[in-house]
Amino acid sequence: MTRLLRESMESRGKTVLMIAYHFPPAAMGSGHLRTLGFAKYLPSLDWEPVVLSAHARAYPRVDLANEALIPQSCRVHRAFALDARRHMGIRGKYPAFLAQPDRWISWWPAAVYLGLRLIRRYQVRVIWSTYPIMTAHCIAYSLSRLTGLPWIADFRDPVTSSVATQSRMTVSTQRRWERRVLSRATQTVFVTPGAMQSCAERYPQVYQEGRMTVIQNGFDESFFSAFPEAKPNQPERPLRLVHSGILYPSGRDPVPFFTALARLRASGTVTADDIKVTLRASGSEALYAAEIKRLGLDKMVTLASHVSHRQALVEQADANALLLFQGEQYDRQIPAKLYEYLRIGRPIFALVGEHGDTAAVLRDTGGAEIVPLDDVSLIEKRLGEFIRALREGRALKAHPDRVQQFSRHHAAVMLAGVLDRISRQTCIKSL
Numbered sequence: 001m002t003r004l005l006r007e008s009m010e011s012r013g014k015t016v017l018m019i020a021y022h023f024p025p026a027a028m029g030s031g032h033l034r035t036l037g038f039a040k041y042l043p044s045l046d047w048e049p050v051v052l053s054a055h056a057r058a059y060p061r062v063d064l065a066n067e068a069l070i071p072q073s074c075r076v077h078r079a080f081a082l083d084a085r086r087h088m089g090i091r092g093k094y095p096a097f098l099a100q101p102d103r104w105i106s107w108w109p110a111a112v113y114l115g116l117r118l119i120r121r122y123q124v125r126v127i128w129s130t131y132p133i134m135t136a137h138c139i140a141y142s143l144s145r146l147t148g149l150p151w152i153a154d155f156r157d158p159v160t161s162s163v164a165t166q167s168r169m170t171v172s173t174q175r176r177w178e179r180r181v182l183s184r185a186t187q188t189v190f191v192t193p194g195a196m197q198s199c200a201e202r203y204p205q206v207y208q209e210g211r212m213t214v215i216q217n218g219f220d221e222s223f224f225s226a227f228p229e230a231k232p233n234q235p236e237r238p239l240r241l242v243h244s245g246i247l248y249p250s251g252r253d254p255v256p257f258f259t260a261l262a263r264l265r266a267s268g269t270v271t272a273d274d275i276k277v278t279l280r281a282s283g284s285e286a287l288y289a290a291e292i293k294r295l296g297l298d299k300m301v302t303l304a305s306h307v308s309h310r311q312a313l314v315e316q317a318d319a320n321a322l323l324l325f326q327g328e329q330y331d332r333q334i335p336a337k338l339y340e341y342l343r344i345g346r347p348i349f350a351l352v353g354e355h356g357d358t359a360a361v362l363r364d365t366g367g368a369e370i371v372p373l374d375d376v377s378l379i380e381k382r383l384g385e386f387i388r389a390l391r392e393g394r395a396l397k398a399h400p401d402r403v404q405q406f407s408r409h410h411a412a413v414m415l416a417g418v419l420d421r422i423s424r425q426t427c428i429k430s431l
Helices: 002-011 033-045 064-069 107-122 134-147 168-184 193-202 204-208 255-266 285-294 309-318 337-344 357-365 376-391 400-406 408-430
Strands: 015-019 048-054 075-079 126-131 151-155 187-190 212-214 239-244 275-280 301-304 321-326 348-352 368-371
Touching: 015 033, 015 107, 015 134, 033 048, 033 126, 033 408, 048 107, 075 107, 107 134, 126 134, 126 408, 134 151, 134 168, 151 168, 151 408, 187 193, 187 408, 193 204, 193 212, 193 357, 239 309, 239 376, 255 285, 255 376, 275 309, 285 301, 309 337, 321 337, 337 357, 337 400, 348 357, 348 376, 357 368, 357 400, 368 376, 400 408
Parallel strands: 015 048, 015 126, 048 075, 126 151, 151 187, 187 212, 239 275, 239 321, 275 301, 321 348, 348 368
Antiparallel strands: none
């Protein structure tokens, strides 16, 4: 009888409720791509995703073209949500209690109500939610307690670094919710080994119970399937170096790189005819523009505006080399763009912490010159050597066979394995 009941339960469709604030048509960096990748590839692994996201009004910026990325078979449901700063603030200021644990707390009650209906309608077996919007975990926490369903809590960023610049109240609230999530979630997933290690140090019992695992970010091969064939990386004038994405005055500061480049220009090693640097959608443009002007790099460095994800990939593939900025304070994080950089296969000049997770991936895959973010003299020396290697066509590139481990499909296979395991465990407990 037990065997027949188990087979009956397993014969039903396996559905996972995926709670994610970032999802198309959101146009905020690459935050939506992880959930989108899982939603795309899980059906081939016998899991049907149902996505519970926020109403598009809650997004600071939308790109309706992004909706074409959602698989036609993917069921997406949206609950009422507001952004406290934009919808409840005055000139960007709002009472702190309206943004605990984050500015999208209004999403919580409506999403729980809708989530309960979706769980019944689709006979959901497992709940999955993703951070850095803590409200997504709050919703999953509530649904798991109300239904008894197992829950996978996905952390795309560590809580400690995500709220480092926030108010004391927000830091306290988020850390309190981190404890609740770790205590309640059936499994907690991290995107880097360092992030998991950091959490394991704070919650050793959860780690010892085997409730922590790593499923790294990656690239979606389908984004490259209809991609124009990248031309051979032959020496040309000027050489084009590209960085795509946000930079910060702290942790991802490009000013030491600018300073080193200015020194190379002053020594006659490079000129504006030799090299062009594009920083695409970097943020803090006014600050960086002032530094570029001060250092006399106006003709060598361009601060370019935001473009679509596909246009950014085409630009990267057309470059001679790619730039990466990731200081030591982010040693336990890996920028999502790195995996697409690796798939594109251009040489990488990486200004990263040499002992961090980003450096570890780059060493494993090859194809990168690794330099500390803030050592101007060493950057000057290594950048000069890197430029000469590009000119002579001998700059290293990542090994394609090692890069394949970071495909979105591979990540979905790993998640499906976790889903299968905790679903079976729940099934057995219910018998």
